Every structure is written in C-alpha cells, then in structure tokens.
Amino acid sequence: RFLLGLLRGLEVLSPAWVEASLDAARWVREEPYRVRGDKADPDGHGPSRALQARWRGESGRLFHSVAVSLDGNSLSKKVPPYSDLKTLVLFGGGACVRSK
Numbered sequence: 446r447f448l449l450g451l452l453r454g455l456e457v458l459s460p461a462w463v464e465a466s467l468d469a470a471r472w473v474r475e476e477p478y479r480v481r482g483d484k485a486d487p488d489g490h491g492p493s494r495a496l497q498a499r500w501r502g503e504s505g506r507l508f509h510s511v512a513v514s515l516d517g518n519s520l521s522k523k524v525p526p527y528s529d530l531k532t533l534v535l536f537g538g539g540a541c542v543r544s545k
Contacts, residue, residue, distance in 0.1 A: 454499025508539025
C-alpha cells in the first residue's frame, strides 16, 4: 500500500495522525504526520517527492516506457505476490510482458 500510494502521488501519513484526529475529535494538521521515508531510507523523502510529482502532473510515471518481465516461478516467498508487483508496475506507467 505504501508503494502504491507513492506511485499515485498520494500523501502518506503515519497512523499517529488518525489517533491525534480521534483524540481531537476533528481532523488535525497533516504536515507533522507526513511520512518522510521508509525502512530502507528513513530520510529519503520519497513520499514528499511523490506528492510534489503529483502536483506537477507527473505521478504514475516511475516506470513510464518500461516493460517489466515478472517471472512468478522464480520469486521467493519474501517477495510480494505477482499480482501485487504487476499492479505496482501498471500504476507506475509501465507494462508487464511475458518472458519467453
């Protein structure tokens, strides 16, 4: 869901935003709760860059003009299911092709 949100240029907020909004009985400001990165790159600012790309009309273009071959048989159990990977590629503007 996190990656799909990035590809779509959606604002990614921490669960603490929901809790703070419930406590306040209203929607609180989003800025303090924006996610800055992920486990691999906590300070990578991927979510903010994705949101800015959406504002520029460039979201969903990470895989633009890229054809990706996903061989479901070689994927390990540590990798998301084939259908999830395909969805990410398609939302990112790419195409999935069958390997020969």
